[in-house]
Amino acid sequence: MSKIHVSTTINGDTAEFLCDPRETLLDVLRDRLGLTGAKEGCGTGDCGACSVTLDGRLVCSCLVLGAEAEGREIATVEGIAPGEELHPLQRKFIEHAALQCGICTPGILVAAKALLEKNPDPTETEVRYWLAGNLCRCTGYDKIIRAVMDAAAEMREAA
Amino acid sequence: MSVTRSHPHDAARLHVTGTARYIDDIPTPRGSLHLAFGLSDTARGTITALDLDPVRAAPGVVAVLTADDLPFANDVSPSAHDEPLLATGTVHYVGQPIFLVVAESHLAARRAARLARVEIAAEVPILTIDQAMAAESRFEEGPRLYARGDAAAAIAAAPRMVEGTLELGGQEHFYLEGQAALAVPQEGGDMLVQSSTQHPTEIQHKVAEALGVPMHGVRVETRRMGGGFGGKESQGNALAVACAVAARMTGRACKMRYDRDDDMVITGKRHDFRITYRAGFDDAGMLQGVEFVQYARCGWAQDLSLPVADRAMLHADNAYFLPNVRIESHRLKTNTQSATAYRGFGGPQGMVGIERVMDHVAHDLGMDPVELRRRNYYDAAAGDFSTKNLGGGARDLTPYGQRVEDFELHGMTDALMESAGYAARRAAVDAWNAEHSAIKKGLGFAPVKFGISFTLTHLNQAGALVHVYQDGSVHLNHGGTEMGQGLFQKVAQVAASRFGIPLEMVKITATDTAKVPNTSATAASSGSDLNGMAVKAACDTIRERMAAFLAERHQCEVAQVRFEEGRVFAGGAEMTFAQAAQMAYEGRVSLSSTGFYKTPKVAWDRIRGEGRPFFYFAYGCALTEVAVDTRTGENRILRADILHDAGASLNPALDIGQVEGGYVQGAGWLTTEELVWDEAGRLRTHAPSTYKIPACSDRPEVFNVALWDGQNREETIYRSKAVGEPPFMLGISAWLALSDAVAACGDAYPALDAPATAERVWDAIGRLRDGV
Numbered sequence: 001m002s003k004i005h006v007s008t009t010i011n012g013d014t015a016e017f018l019c020d021p022r023e024t025l026l027d028v029l030r031d032r033l034g035l036t037g038a039k040e041g042c043g044t045g046d047c048g049a050c051s052v053t054l055d056g057r058l059v060c061s062c063l064v065l066g067a068e069a070e071g072r073e074i075a076t077v078e079g080i081a082p083g084e085e086l087h088p089l090q091r092k093f094i095e096h097a098a099l100q101c102g103i104c105t106p107g108i109l110v111a112a113k114a115l116l117e118k119n120p121d122p123t124e125t126e127v128r129y130w131l132a133g134n135l136c137r138c139t140g141y142d143k144i145i146r147a148v149m150d151a152a153a154e155m156r157e158a159a
Numbered sequence: 160m161s162v163t164r165s166h167p168h169d170a171a172r173l174h175v176t177g178t179a180r181y182i183d184d185i186p187t188p189r190g191s192l193h194l195a196f197g198l199s200d201t202a203r204g205t206i207t208a209l210d211l212d213p214v215r216a217a218p219g220v221v222a223v224l225t226a227d228d229l230p231f232a233n234d235v236s237p238s239a240h241d242e243p244l245l246a247t248g249t250v251h252y253v254g255q256p257i258f259l260v261v262a263e264s265h266l267a268a269r270r271a272a273r274l275a276r277v278e279i280a281a282e283v284p285i286l287t288i289d290q291a292m293a294a295e296s297r298f299e300e301g302p303r304l305y306a307r308g309d310a311a312a313a314i315a316a317a318p319r320m321v322e323g324t325l326e327l328g329g330q331e332h333f334y335l336e337g338q339a340a341l342a343v344p345q346e347g348g349d350m351l352v353q354s355s356t357q358h359p360t361e362i363q364h365k366v367a368e369a370l371g372v373p374m375h376g377v378r379v380e381t382r383r384m385g386g387g388f389g390g391k392e393s394q395g396n397a398l399a400v401a402c403a404v405a406a407r408m409t410g411r412a413c414k415m416r417y418d419r420d421d422d423m424v425i426t427g428k429r430h431d432f433r434i435t436y437r438a439g440f441d442d443a444g445m446l447q448g449v450e451f452v453q454y455a456r457c458g459w460a461q462d463l464s465l466p467v468a469d470r471a472m473l474h475a476d477n478a479y480f481l482p483n484v485r486i487e488s489h490r491l492k493t494n495t496q497s498a499t500a501y502r503g504f505g506g507p508q509g510m511v512g513i514e515r516v517m518d519h520v521a522h523d524l525g526m527d528p529v530e531l532r533r534r535n536y537y538d539a540a541a542g543d544f545s546t547k548n549l550g551g552g553a554r555d556l557t558p559y560g561q562r563v564e565d566f567e568l569h570g571m572t573d574a575l576m577e578s579a580g581y582a583a584r585r586a587a588v589d590a591w592n593a594e595h596s597a598i599k600k601g602l603g604f605a606p607v608k609f610g611i612s613f614t615l616t617h618l619n620q621a622g623a624l625v626h627v628y629q630d631g632s633v634h635l636n637h638g639g640t641e642m643g644q645g646l647f648q649k650v651a652q653v654a655a656s657r658f659g660i661p662l663e664m665v666k667i668t669a670t671d672t673a674k675v676p677n678t679s680a681t682a683a684s685s686g687s688d689l690n691g692m693a694v695k696a697a698c699d700t701i702r703e704r705m706a707a708f709l710a711e712r713h714q715c716e717v718a719q720v721r722f723e724e725g726r727v728f729a730g731g732a733e734m735t736f737a738q739a740a741q742m743a744y745e746g747r748v749s750l751s752s753t754g755f756y757k758t759p760k761v762a763w764d765r766i767r768g769e770g771r772p773f774f775y776f777a778y779g780c781a782l783t784e785v786a787v788d789t790r791t792g793e794n795r796i797l798r799a800d801i802l803h804d805a806g807a808s809l810n811p812a813l814d815i816g817q818v819e820g821g822y823v824q825g826a827g828w829l830t831t832e833e834l835v836w837d838e839a840g841r842l843r844t845h846a847p848s849t850y851k852i853p854a855c856s857d858r859p860e861v862f863n864v865a866l867w868d869g870q871n872r873e874e875t876i877y878r879s880k881a882v883g884e885p886p887f888m889l890g891i892s893a894w895l896a897l898s899d900a901v902a903a904c905g906d907a908y909p910a911l912d913a914p915a916t917a918e919r920v921w922d923a924i925g926r927l928r929d930g931v
């Protein structure tokens with residue numbers, strides 16, 4: 001099968017790749033671009049481990065074709081930290097011990113960041129339901145919610 | 160001093176930046192190949208034709224292997240050698256690997272694996288407990304029996320009696336990282352295997368057998384897993400062996416990871432159980448005699464089913480003294496996935512049995528379920544005066560003859576009832592239920608007493624390897640594996656505190672069979688107990704050598720050399736740890752040591768059911784409040800209050816994380832997580848779309864978790880207690896709360912099976928309301 005040429009922007013940098021028309025954006029990120037922060041937890045849009053944003057919109061990259069990235073802007077967990085400094089969400093996840101095995105963490109950070117961009121002052125319930133598509137088998141979620149609430153508060157103060 | 164503090168997880172920074180590597184993230188050598196299994200679509204039968212030509216002809220396929228192509232052992236069983244990597248003429252469950260595809264990409268391998276033409280002469284499969292009992296299809300010659308006194312006579316003589324049957328579903332591990340392995344051929348026929356496994360030594364062992372080489376020809380490395388929960392104790396063997404065999408054959412690196420659906424279809428899960436019970440008791444609720452029959456559905460291969468079923472028997476008492484007791488256990492062989500280790504390892508199933516009895520007895524007597532439980536508790540440990548023991552006499556002997564010498568639950572229950580405001584909330588729930596018929600509320604209380612140690616006594620050992628470099632930095636290795644529980648962090652804290660240095664000076668490295676040999680699985684919650692002690696031993700050896708050297712140089716007693724806050728004090732001299740290391744190196748002192756630990760006191764005869772299988776017990780208790788919509792059965796956890804005993808916690812933040820995660824996983828097991836097989840033996844719930852683990856929105860609205868302020872009465876590492884498995888069983892309180900809410904809908908006992916899905920809850924309410 002002939003490959004498709006795609007030009008896109010990933011975490012602010014332009015990127016080009018060739019991909020199979022059937023290949024998912026998740027596979028392209030992981031296997032062609034070496035960005036392994038997004039994980040495959042199910043491949044069917046049910047776990048959120050592969051979360052990235054596409055033109056600012058939160059998507060499961062396992063449900064997006066690589067070819068669909070043409071001309072769009074993609075943001076992944078690798079782009080969350082602005083340089084050496086960590087993003088407040090990242091810091092709060094460490095501070096609150098909001099991760100155990102950590103494999104859900106990239107997806108949850110991307111999803112939480114997307115929430116806070118839309119809604120800088122979410123209620124706890126809004127956080128819980130926004131993140132309901134991001135499964136975590138280890139933590140029981142409590143510390144995740146606390147970390148997001150705390151990061152939101154800090155970001156509001158800084159803003 | 161770095162122990163007993165809440166340091167974050169060692170790799171936290173890597174995790175939040177997406178740079179922590181799991182197997183599938185490791186850059187593979189050029190030309191790496193990818194594998195997939197071709198699976199049986201039939202639960203039981205004989206393969207009559209196998210045409211693999213279409214698979215071989217598929218794009219990207221490099222090789223296709225069947226059992227006949229395997230050069231040496233065709234076995235991935237951790238126990239009874241009854242689990243071939245690839246089927247040998249017969250198939251035993253839907254999902255059993257029949258052939259192996261080696262291809263240029265993961266997708267090419269998976270697509271090709273679907274193209275085989277397989278003909279199987281199907282036989283009637285044995286799928287259910289009833290079918291297995293009727294066919295006498297079992298492991299071991301007959302049921303195991305542990306008993307004390309005459310339970311039947313005690314029940315007959317008791318003023319009151321309840322009896323019943325409980326169906327208890329299995330559970331998918333749903334580690335978010337699926338099974339994965341990568342094998343890279345080395346010179347001279349050696350093999351390096353990276354595996355997502357809780358048991359690198361077992362992987363090494365099975366790979367060596369499959370390659371026909373001594374164990375020294377295989378090195379296995381495991382940096383981390385994306386969750387394990389027991390599901391990576393033996394279930395990773397197949398992938399690692401497949402990769403190694405294919406890598407040997409092709410001379411190229413080979414990687415295999417299961418897609419989620421394949422993972423759920425191929426791998427074993429928690430054993431589902433049926434438990435029948437009879438219990439005799441007096442009007443005060445004191446148990447006189449209890450009988451259990453436990454039926455465990457073990458699947459097609461033995462795997463770890465015997466010790467799992469043993470542990471279910473060993474937890475049939477949970478926290479209660481049973482004066483006369485009989486526990487019979489059937490280990491049934493069925494044409495389903497081979498059930499395997501899962502957090503608690505049978506303990507949860509055993510415990511649910513006695514908690515059901517308690518729930519039933521309390522309902523029968525109309526007695527407060529918390530009070531009933533407390534009356535039947537084991538005697539308090541010496542020195543616990545928080546509660547007067549009821550019942551009189553020595554009530555500290557388990558059904559298997561181990562004395563319970565550290566029973567903490569009297570005091571813990573007092574404290575939880577107080578902090579959770581039980582009495583007032585009980586009254587409020589009752590008042591609510593009296594007034595409302597659409598929404599009913601329920602409260603459930605569950606105590607946990609969980610035995611710590613491998614019941615296979617020889618597994619209770621661990622090794623470590625520690626190096627101090629001449630700049631004072633420390634390299635740490637031990638046999639435990641990291642799956643998110645924070646083991647590496649805890650063990651590094653131990654090392655830092657032994658040398659009196661900051662944590663940053665300790666480098667935690669991947670588990671590696673070439674550094675520490677002959678390790679046990681990271682299982683049975685034993686990770687920090689065993690490895691922490693082994694690391695302590697290694698560090699102390701080096702520290703003593705350094706102390707002896709410095710004492711001589713600075714003319715002081717060895718005992719006067721102190722290691723504190725990154726500095727070393729010897730006589731009048733003071734130096735940094737780095738300087739001390741440099742001096743010791745120049746003084747030709749060895750700065751490297753192994754360490755070893757074996758758990759004392761344990762000795763156990765599993766056939767007679769007698770001895771001391773456990774070094775100590777870990778305790779916990781939980782109170783859960785739920786609301787149930789009686790019109791639909793839908794329900795929600797409103798509040799959970801937990802008090803858990805981690806001894807003198809090595810790291811409270813990590814331990815509380817284990818407690819929260821364990822509770823939620825346990826509650827998921829008993830409420831929403833339902834595995835469904837159809838009559839052909841196909842697992843119909845093989846993805847998160849149909850198998851419902853708790854999500855963020857299911858977290859209890861109010862979630863209060865605290866650690867019990869105590870220390871281990873046995874000499875464990877800094878008097879801490881194991882914390883991996885015990886909190887899982889706190890989730891039983893959620894199921895009991897649902898039972899309580901349903902009970903408010905009628906007079907009869909709800910006899911709620913598990914998982915208590917909305918459907919089951921709704922059914923049970925219907926039965927109560929219809930009076931049937």
Ligand code: FES
Binds near residue numbers: 040044049063
């Ligand atoms: S991998 Fe995309 S949602 Fe699970």
Ligand code: FES
Binds near residue numbers: 335
């Ligand atoms: S931390 Fe393991 S899945 Fe979330």
